[in-house]
Amino acid sequence: MVVRLLLTACLLVPIHGAAQSYAPAGWADGLRLNELDDTNPDPKVVEVELVAKLADVEVAPGKRVRAWTYNGGLPGPLIKTRLGDRLIVHFKNELKEPTTVHWHGVRVPIEMDGVPDISQPPVNEDGSFTYGFVVRDAGLYWYHPHVMAAAQVGFGLYGPLLVEDPNDGVGVDDQLTLVLSDIGFNARGELEPADSGGSAGMVFGREGDYVLVNGRHRPVLKARSGAPQRWRIVNAAKSRFFYLDLDGQEFTVIGVDGGIQEKPVTTDILLITAGERVDVIVTPKGKPAAPLPLRAMLYNRGYGSVEYRSVEDVLTIEFTNEPSINAKPVTVSRALEMPSTAGATPVEMVLTLPPMQNNKSEFRINGLPFWKAKPFLSKLGEKQIWTVKNDSDWDHPFHLHGFFFHVLDEKGEPVRPLALKDTVNVPMKSTVRLLVHFDERPGEWMIHCRILDHAEGGLMGTVLVGDGKATTHTHKTKHD
Ligand SMILES: [Cu+2]
Incomplete structure (x- = not known):
């Protein structure tokens, strides 16, 4: 009897404590995202189909563009998963150009990182590729090509991947x-x-x-x-x-x-x-x-x-003309472990834009553009402190694939509040330091400026996580 009463009481309590929806009907109709149908009955697996193709899209009344799209919409559909789910994406390329799908920010295995020639072959016209991985971190991520990315992203190929944690404690329903x-x-x-x-x-x-x-x-x-x-x-x-x-x-x-x-x-x-x-x-x-x-x-x-x-x-x-709400401030927190910098290997990266030569500009990391550079190296399990010094007159949002990092302050201490980053702006003529732990998933991971024009202008590199031994290979091609 007591048990039954407790169960009944539990059912009456809203899932998010005091949370409640205040949004008026149709509040977000102007911002609706297409959502993908999960075709897999297993509640821990999200299985979807994604097709890159041309489509006419209307971005404002009467303003239409023939864009490059995922599944015919701009942006690509929202892929919604819960923390710990396995995501399976059957990808098909119906474009005339080769492409791939990169999962920005997601700690995927290297074979799923979507970088042509480094982690997978490009997906050619009418080709397909199945991406599959477990989503291990709640948050908002996004997917886009890593072939001619400045062009393909600019033409419309990008979409959101939301990894929800029902127990994140935020308690805001809208x-x-x-x-x-x-x-x-x-x-x-x-x-x-x-x-x-x-x-x-x-x-x-x-x-x-x-x-x-x-x-x-x-x-x-x-x-x-x-x-x-x-x-x-x-x-x-x-x-x-x-x-x-x-x-x-x-x-x-x-x-x-x-x-x-x-x-x-x-x-x-x-x-x-x-x-x-x-x-x-x-x-x-x-x-x-x-x-x-x-x-x-x-x-x-x-x-x-x-x-x-x-x-x-x-x-x-x-x-709306409903009376104003007096909401309590949100106080969510997360007990992130204070990372230790002890024993971390220092690595320096200097970003430059030398004067034009032969009417061409080229961004460089440590004096070399991507296509002439060799990978940076890390042993599996190694911690590194990257000092990223921007000597150019342009900001560079610096992105590392496959791993989160902590930004360090001038004293070398992790910036508080602690936060997991995969992209951080390095303002012009300034230095940013990051702590990264290559604790798992050996492979060759990209680093690049997230201004994709800069990336294709040379501001890319890789870090080879493995036995820490130097390789002689350079990146050769201009892909990113
Ligand atoms: Cu840049």
Whole structure:
């Protein structure tokens, strides 16, 4: 009897404690993402089909572009899994060009990392490849090609992968996944060429004219004033940074690339460089007569990235006339282990952009572009401290495949609150230090600037995790 009473009581308690939905009906219809059907009956396996193909997509009323897409939509469909699930993706390429799928931020086995010639052969026209791996870290990740990535991502090939942890303790029911990007096309709906502006275009990092949220230009989101919303945001643009302002209203950052961080931090302006993710709580406040814009402010990531631009509206929040909510602040935390730097091997990486030669610019790591460089080396189980020194006049969001790292402060201590990162901005003329532990999964893992034009302009490398012995091979090809 007691047992039965307890069970009944449990059923009455909402799963997230006091959490409750306040969102008005249809609040996020303007931001809806396509979701993939899981064809596998096993609750611990998510099995989906993904097809790269051309499709006409409408990004704003009357504004259509013939984009490169996954499953015909922009962005690609949301793949939703739970922590610990096995994800199986049957991928087919219906494009004329070879491609692959890379799972940005996910700790995959090397054979699933999607880098042509290094971890898998490229998938040619009408070819297919099955990706399969267990998702071991909750958070928002994303998938995109690693063949001619600046072109293919810029043309529309990217999509979100959400790994949910039902026990993350966040307790905010109204949740959105926001894929920020941009795309450039002309009045005939033809894509801006990937080589526009030549070498200067590469150095600037090409940005599309249309800023998109979940594939829509300036969508509308409906909200009840004062009600908390959880936004998991990925910057999937090939070059653009998003520096977001909600008319000065606060963002509470609860997580970054690799999921929930040690403690929340609040900010009134939110920088998300290319490839990064943030998990934020926003509590928009306002009146029905005064919609609240989410704006992309100007951020100088190098000469020319600010001077000719203006502030952009990213989306607009419209308020209902229901009474305002007085919500309690979110206090989620995560007990991340304090990493030790003891015994870590120092590795230096200097990023440069030498003066043009033969009308061509080339980014370099330690004096060499990708196609002339040899891999960096790590023994399996080794810890390394990477000192990444940016000697160029451009910011570089530095991305490592397959592993998370901790950013270190000037004293060499892990930055607090502790957070798992796979992409970190190295601002122009500055140095960032990271601690990375190559504790498992031997293989050759990419490092590169996440401004994909920079990556293809030379700013890439690899780290060979294995026996720590030098190899003579260079990367040779210009693939990324
Ligand atoms: Cu860069």
